[in-house]
Amino acid sequence: MDTAVVGLVATVVGAVSGVVGTLATTRLGGTEQRRTQNDQSARQERTTAYTKLVSACSRTYRLGYAVHVAVQDTHGRAAPSPGVAERLQEFNLAVESALEIVSLVKLHGPEEIARAADNLASAMSGWHREVAFLAQGEGDTQWAGEAIELYEEWEERFIALARKALSSAPVLA
Template identity: 60%
Template sequence: MDGAIIGLIGTVVGALSGVLGTLAATRLGGAEQRRTQTDQSERQGRTTAYASLVIESSRAYRVGYATHTGVLDHAAPLDRAEALRDFMSVADAVYEAVSIAKLHGPVAIARAADNLASALSRWYSEVELLAGGQGDEQQASEAIELYEELEERFVAMGRQILSGEPLLR
């Protein structure tokens, strides 16, 4: 073979390998970029869902506590009925936020959100019983404490997940 042909073949092979290398690098870079964007999107979704649950949970605590103390202070029946409606309304908002948080979290955070919703439901039931003259103040107080504890646990777990730390059991 002539030296010119060998040089031409070398040039073509070099050009092809350069093009293929560039295409491979572009493809890998694009895949990495998509993965990074997906991770960022998932993190933002979790942040929004967890924050929403914490906000609604805090609102429910404030309204629930006011309702609870109003019932214990023997507020007028109409005031109690209105307060219970307000408490149920904010509890419903928590239940909706729980559903969304469960979609964005691992099983442990979904379980923590469910536990928080159950504690809220129990607390509401205890306050409703108190308002009807059938409840037990001790059980109602324990329901508040459980709700506070489970809210703190959810916040701690959410913080761990969002920071990338492994969940502690």
């Protein structure tokens, strides 16, 4: 073969391999970029869900604590103090709202966070139930006190786990 032909073939092979290499690099880079964007999106969705739950729990706690104190103040009286029924209803609505957000948190996970959210929901519902029993004159103040303590413990645990999950570099699955 002539040297010119060999040079021409080498040039064509080099150009084709350069184009193939560039395409492969671009494809891999695009895949990595999509993965990074998906991870960032998932992390943002988790952050939003966790934040909503913490805010809902804070509201629930304020309403629940107020009605809990009001019910304890009237415990043993023939008639509950005015406004207790309305406060108890507000507490109930706040609990229901928070429970909806718990479902969102469980959807986004990870498993440890989902379990903590479930336990928080159970503690929240239990506390509401005990306060409602007190309001009806059927409850036990010690059980209601223990229910609020359990709720506080699970809220703290959820916050700690959420903070840990969101501060770690890799997204938890």
